[in-house]
Amino acid sequence: MNADHSEFVEGPDGWIPVALSVDLPEAGVMRAVIAGAQPLDLVVWRSRSGQVSAFDNRCPHRGMRLSFGFVRGERLSCIYHGWQYGEDGGCRHIPAHPDMTPPTSICANTYACQDHDGVVWVSKGADNSDDLPNFGGQGLRSLSVERGETVLRKLLAETHLPVSLTSDMQMAEAAIATQTRTSLVLEARSDAKNLRLMVHFQKITPDRTMLHVQTSPELPAELRISLSRWAERFRWSAENLGTMINSWDATSQETHP
Amino acid sequence: MTTSDVARNDWYPVAIDNLLTNGQSEVVVLMQEELTISRGNDGVIKVTAQDGRPCPVAINYGHVWSSIGQPDHALFDIPEAHEDGRRMVDCGPVRVKASPLRVVENFLDIAHFPFVHTDILGAEPHTEVEPYKVEIRDTVDEVWATRVRFFQPQAAKSAEEGQMTDYMYRVPAPCTSILYKTCPPRPGSWDVIALFVRPISEDLCDAYAWMALYDETSKQSDLVQFQQMIFLQDRSILENQIPRLLPLDPKMEVPTRADTTSIAYRRWLKRKGMTYGAQLVAR
Ligand code: FES
Ligand SMILES: [Fe+2]
Numbered sequence: 001m002n003a004d005h006s007e008f009v010e011g012p013d014g015w016i017p018v019a020l021s022v023d024l025p026e027a028g029v030m031r032a033v034i035a036g037a038q039p040l041d042l043v044v045w046r047s048r049s050g051q052v053s054a055f056d057n058r059c060p061h062r063g064m065r066l067s068f069g070f071v072r073g074e075r076l077s078c079i080y081h082g083w084q085y086g087e088d089g090g091c092r093h094i095p096a097h098p099d100m101t102p103p104t105s106i107c108a109n110t111y112a113c114q115d116h117d118g119v120v121w122v123s124k125g126a127d128n129s130d131d132l133p134n135f136g137g138q139g140l141r142s143l144s145v146e147r148g149e150t151v152l153r154k155l156l157a158e159t160h161l162p163v164s165l166t167s168d169m170q171m172a173e174a175a176i177a178t179q180t181r182t183s184l185v186l187e188a189r190s191d192a193k194n195l196r197l198m199v200h201f202q203k204i205t206p207d208r209t210m211l212h213v214q215t216s217p218e219l220p221a222e223l224r225i226s227l228s229r230w231a232e233r234f235r236w237s238a239e240n241l242g243t244m245i246n247s248w249d250a251t252s253q254e255t256h257p
Numbered sequence: 258m259t260t261s262d263v264a265r266n267d268w269y270p271v272a273i274d275n276l277l278t279n280g281q282s283e284v285v286v287l288m289q290e291e292l293t294i295s296r297g298n299d300g301v302i303k304v305t306a307q308d309g310r311p312c313p314v315a316i317n318y319g320h321v322w323s324s325i326g327q328p329d330h331a332l333f334d335i336p337e338a339h340e341d342g343r344r345m346v347d348c349g350p351v352r353v354k355a356s357p358l359r360v361v362e363n364f365l366d367i368a369h370f371p372f373v374h375t376d377i378l379g380a381e382p383h384t385e386v387e388p389y390k391v392e393i394r395d396t397v398d399e400v401w402a403t404r405v406r407f408f409q410p411q412a413a414k415s416a417e418e419g420q421m422t423d424y425m426y427r428v429p430a431p432c433t434s435i436l437y438k439t440c441p442p443r444p445g446s447w448d449v450i451a452l453f454v455r456p457i458s459e460d461l462c463d464a465y466a467w468m469a470l471y472d473e474t475s476k477q478s479d480l481v482q483f484q485q486m487i488f489l490q491d492r493s494i495l496e497n498q499i500p501r502l503l504p505l506d507p508k509m510e511v512p513t514r515a516d517t518t519s520i521a522y523r524r525w526l527k528r529k530g531m532t533y534g535a536q537l538v539a540r
Contacts, residue, residue, distance in 0.1 A: 041499070060511045062519075063498040080494050081368045081515075082384065095384035096368040096515035106511050 015114075015121040015132055017182055017200035017212050018044055018054075020139035024120055026050055029076065031057060031067035032122065035203035042111065043067040044120060047074045053087040054113035054122045060091070060106055118214055119200055133183050137198040137214025141228055147238045149201045149209045153179075155238055156186060156199060162226035163190035195219065197227065264288065264533035265326030267430055268313075268333075270453040270465050271304065272321040273347055286457045288533065290325045318467055319347040320453060333429035335469070337449045343469040346477060348484045350455075350463040355495040356534035357432045357454040357462040358503035362522055363491055364434040364452045365426050367407045368515045373490050376410050380419075383408035386515035393525050400428035400525050402518040426518055431531045432456060443471045450484070459534045460501040464488065502536035509536070 018032040024046050032054070034040040041057040043066040051074070057065050064080040071077070075084040075092055083102075084093040091106035112123040116132050118139050145152060157176055164170035177196065178185040186197040196216035201209055213231055215224055271285050272294045282295030291307045304312040304323040315322040315332045322332050337343065353360055363369070368386050370379025389405040405424040425437040425447070432454040437447035449469040456462050466484050504510055505527045512520050526535060 058499045061513075062510055063500065063504070064494060065497040065499060068493075068497055079372060081366075082372045082381075094513055094515075095371065095381070096386040097513060098382075098385055100513075 013123075013125045015123045015182065017119045017202050018042070018122050018210075019120040020142055020212050020214070021115050021118045021120055022139040023142060024052065027071040029067060029069055029071060031065070032202075033204050034122065034124065035205060039205070040111075040124060041065075042122065043069070043076070044113065044122065045069075045071055045076050046115075047071060047087060049074060050115075051087050052113050052115045052120050053089075054111040055085070055089055056109040056111075058109075059083060060108060066108065119212055131180075133178075133180060133198070133200075135178075135183075135185060135196075135198045135214065136217060137196070138217045138219070140197075140213045140215050140224060141231060142210060142212045143231055143235055144204070144208065144210050145235050145238050146208055148206050149203050152201070152209055152211070152238060153184065155234070156184060159186070159234065161186065161188040161190075161195065161197060162223070162230050163188055163195060164226075165220055165222050190223065195223070261533065262326065263529055263531045264431070264456070266324060266328050267326075267432070268315060268322040268324055268328055269432060269455045270320040270350075270463075271323045271455060273349065273465070274316055274319050274321055277302065277321065285455070285463075287323070287325055288456050289458050292323060292325070294321055294323070318451065318453070319345055320465060320467065333433065335429075335435060335449065335451065337447070337469050340469075342471060343449075344472055344477075344480075346468040346470065346480050346484075348466040348468070348481045348488075350465050351485070351488055351492065353462055353464055353492050353495050354460065354501070355462070355498065356460050356502045357456040357464075358526065358531075358534040359495055359498060359501070360454050360462060360464050360491075361428065361432060361434045361452065362503060362519050363495055364436065365402065365428070365518045365522060366516070367405060367424065369494070370407060370409070373494055374487055378409055378411075378487065379407065380410045388514065389517065391517045391521045393521055397429075398529075400426075400518070400521050402426040402521075428522060428525070431526055431529070432462075440471050442473075446471055448472075456534060462534075500536055502534060504536045505532070506536070506538050 016034055024030060026046055026048055029045040032042045032044050042054050043057045044054045046052050055066060057067050059066050059078040061083050062080060064078055066078055068079040069077050075086055077084045082095040083091055085108050086092050089108040089110035090104060091102040094102050114121050117134055118137055159174055160171035161174045163172040172188045174186040174188040176184055177187040183198060183200045188195045198214040200212040203209055215227055269287055271292060277296045279296055279298050279300055282293055284291055284293050293305045296302050302314055302321055304314050306312055312323045317332055318335060318338055371381050371384050387406055389402055391402045393400055403425045406421055409422045410419040422439045427435045435451040437449055440446045440448040451467045453465045454462050466488060505523055
């Protein structure tokens with residue numbers, strides 16, 4: 001059977017894509033959910049200098065979700081009482097006691113986090129040695145789809161991509177060039193030489209997946225717009241179309257009793 | 258007394274007195290039980306549980322109070338409510354998806370003013386919480402915090418500019434908190450603002466704000482609106498605290514000196530066996 005079952009008990013090992021780098025700018029804060037029997041609720045943030053970090057989405061003080069917080073310089077500040085945390089999770093400042101150095105025991109729970117190849121990755125395990133892709137893609141968009149990852153991979157293997165600079169509707173068959181644990185690359189022949197689409201999968205639940213999509217660099221703007229519309233249509237058809245998909249769903253659900 | 262008895266046998270607000278006219282009735286939920294509050298044509302209020310049993314009724318501080326159990330004590334007294342010259346303002350219920358105990362604890366907290374009520378009840382860089390005094394008064398079985406001081410840019414509807422404001426906090430019952438604060442038009446007197454909370458379930462409640470103020474100039478609707486705006490800011494916090502229940506295990510959340518009132522409140526709840534809306538062990 002496939003690997004999904006154990007992943008939804010333990011949660012996936014290794015690096016998990018949680019955002020396109022362009023969607024988490026300097027001083028940006030976002031929430032990310034990682035699948036598992038007890039899904040992880042995380043805050044992912046980028047400091048002024050560009051460093052990315054991921055913590056449990058819960059302030060150690062009074063439990064406020066840190067994803068409602070804001071970045072000040074190199075620190076994430078909680079919205080409730082303004083406690084500030086460094087990228088190592090350590091509490092650096094407690095505004096109610098401005099002259100006090102917070103004890104090192106006050107610490108947000110951290111996860112490994114890195115910005116690589118245009119994607120922000122998080123890992124919950126100790127072993128972060130597995131390879132990350134080096135596709136050199138350019139961020140297009142992220143989208144949440146009400147389908148499991150297995151089904152989406154199958155649908156992508158049969159998709160057609162828009163390839164024309166002049167018509168949104170001129171499509172060409174796409175082929176999978178590369179497949180990895182977290183990602184796949186589609187290739188199609190287009191007006192603009194070599195069109196590649198990188199899709200990174202973030203499992204949210206067995207039936208919901210976040211897709212982080214990149215294109216090959218230096219594509220004409222018109223084509224990127226067409227691809228963005230294609231992604232919208234792909235989501236719609238994945239969520240709404242056909243018996244075939246339903247039967248795939250049934251197969252994949254057998255593995256998540 | 259078992260744990261649930263402490264919660265069951267207490268008084269909770271179930272309606273606003275002057276919004277219930279003769280011959281009218283309304284249904285509310287108190288701790289997962291449906292109660293019907295009705296006022297007869299003679300003006301007398303009755304509260305009836307779903308199984309038809311009559312529930313105790315008290316009317317005070319603009320609210321109708323009842324219980325799904327049998328309280329062995331009278332409703333707490335707020336002596337200031339009987340003072341001449343005060344305006345009584347009830348602000349109506351606000352639904353909060355959080356434990357009633359989290360709602361009360363937030364009401365006892367001043368350190369969040371600069372961040373949650375920015376430029377109204379607090380403002381950076383005036384974030385320091387000076388030491389204050391907290392005690393559990395055993396004779397009355399209440400939590401009190403006194404000598405609390407905090408800088409406020411606009412302390413009340415009637416305040417024009419920033420000032421150090423004095424506060425006192427009183428917790429007469431697990432789901433009620435009363436705050437006393439400097440009264441700008443009448444130095445030496447205290448404005449009284451209370452929060453009465455009705456648990457609907459362990460992590461859902463209705464909070465009723467009630468005020469007894471020395472303020473002859475502000476419009477009633479402005480006073481209500483000011484208080485509602487403040488409370489809606491609190492609600493956006495309360496509905497995003499994890500877990501939704503109030504943790505009574507001291508290992509679960511990390512307090513500092515500014516949280517002395519909250520520490521005493523949690524300890525008092527634990528000692529009383531008030532666990533409705535609380536989480537006892539870390540999960
Ligand atoms: S809950 Fe985060 S600073 Fe208080
Ligand atoms: Fe508040």
